[in-house]
Amino acid sequence: MNIGQFLTKRAYREPTVEAIFDVASDRRFSFGELNARSNKTANALTSIGVAPGDRVGLLLMNGVEFVETFFAAAKIGAVNVPLNVRLIAEELEFILKDSGTSVLIFSEEFAAVCAELASRGDRTDITTWIQVGGTPADGVLEYNEWVDIAADTEIESTASGDDYAFIMYTSGTTGLPKGVIHSHDTVMWLLLTG
Numbered sequence: 507m508n509i510g511q512f513l514t515k516r517a518y519r520e521p522t523v524e525a526i527f528d529v530a531s532d533r534r535f536s537f538g539e540l541n542a543r544s545n546k547t548a549n550a551l552t553s554i555g556v557a558p559g560d561r562v563g564l565l566l567m568n569g570v571e572f573v574e575t576f577f578a579a580a581k582i583g584a585v586n587v588p589l590n591v592r593l594i595a596e597e598l599e600f601i602l603k604d605s606g607t608s609v610l611i612f613s614e615e616f617a618a619v620c621a622e623l624a625s626r627g628d629r630t631d632i633t634t635w636i637q638v639g640g641t642p643a644d645g646v647l648e649y650n651e652w653v654d655i656a657a658d659t660e661i662e663s664t665a666s667g668d669d670y671a672f673i674m675y676t677s678g679t680t681g682l683p684k685g686v687i688h689s690h691d692t693v694m695w696l697l698l699t700g
Contacts, residue, residue, distance in 0.1 A: 507666055507667070507690055507691070508580060508581065508583075508663050508665050508666045508690055509580045509671055509693045509694065510544070510548075510577045510578070510579075510580035510581030510582075510661075510663065511581070511663075512577075512697075513525075513537070513540065513541050513544055513577045514541055514581075514660060516537045516541075517537040517538045517540070517541030517542075520537055521537055521538030521541075522536050522537075523536060523537055524536055524537075525537040525539075525540040526540060526573060528569050528570040530567065530568070531569065531570070533570065535570060540570070540573065540574060540577075541577075542658040543570070543653070543658075544573075544574040544575075544577040544578045544581065545578070545581070545657075545658045545659060545661065546578075546654070546656040546657065547574050547575050547578035547653050547656070548577075548578035548579075548581045548661045549656040549657050549658070549659065549661065550578075550652050550653050550655075550656040551578060551579065551582055551584060551609070552582055552661070553656060554634055556579075556582065556584050556609055557582075557583075557584070558582065558583030558584065558663070558664065558669075559583065559584070559669075559670070560585065560609070561584070561585050561586075561587050561605050561606050561607040561608060561609075561673070562575070562579045562584050562585070562586055562607065562608075562609045562610075562611065563589055563602060563605070563607040563609065563610040563611065563612075563632070564576065564586060564587065564588045564589060564611055565589045565591065565598070565611070565612040565613065565616050565619075565620070566591075566611060566612065566613050566638060567591060567613050567615065569613075569638075571613075571638045571649060572588075575611055576588075576672075580663075580665070580671055580672075581660075581661045581663050582663055582665075583663050583664060583665030583669060585670040585671065585672060585673060586671065586672035586673070587601070587602075587605045587607050587672065587673050587675075588672060588674060589601060589602075590675070591613075591616070594619070595619050595622045595623055595626075597678075597683070598623060599623060599626060599630055600682060600683065601675050601683060602623070602630040602632060603629065603630050603631060604682075604683075604685060605673055605675075605685055606631055607630070607631060608631050608633050608634065609632070609634045609636065610623075610632050610635055610636065611636045611637075611638065611649065612635070612636070612637060613637075613638050613639060614637055614638060614639035614640030617637060617640060617642070617643065620635060620637075620646075621643060624645075634647065635647065636648075636649050636652060637649060638650075665690065666690050666691075667689065667690055667691050668690075668691060669689060669690055670687055670688070670689055671688050671689055671690045671692075671693050672693075673685040673686065673687050673688070674686050674688065
């Protein structure tokens with residue numbers, strides 16, 4: 507089971523039922539709409555070379571972009587790396603390098619910290635910076651423009667079971683943060699037993 511397929515199946519069964527209400531932007535999305543947006547994001551990710559196993563960092567506030575990107579990365583077999591929005595550049599630098607994150611999607615409120623990270627060159631492995639909202643700096647993609655031109659066709663993924671779904675970092679209270687790996691199976695079992 508690929509956790510990205512949870513959304514696909516729900517959209518098939520109940521396409522018009524409301525899936526998410528994005529309070530910050532006052533937008534509502536049905537399962538059909540959310541799945542289509544997730545597919546567009548998945549196709550946009552593959553268009554920039556994201557492949558199964560690649561890490562996609564998410565420095566986003568709660569909102570539809572986080573949800574659709576999380577499912578999109580899972581659908582293509584990429585590994586999500588959700589980042590704590592309270593971290594400073596030094597802490598983010600460590601996590602991004604440690605996880606091998608190559609694509610970072612961030613909200614406009616984190617543009618300054620991301621510019622600081624980008625100025626550090628190869629101290630991270632980020633090759634693609636994508637900003638949600640606002641006017642991105644030179645060399646940074648604007649999320650909605652990037653996603654809007656992609657197709658909303660469903661992605662065929664071979665990722666499932668023991669393949670990584672996301673890496674969540676610990677707080678690092680007794681040392682450096684450590685990446686805790688969650689597979690598609692662990693997420694499924696959490697949903698079934700939680």
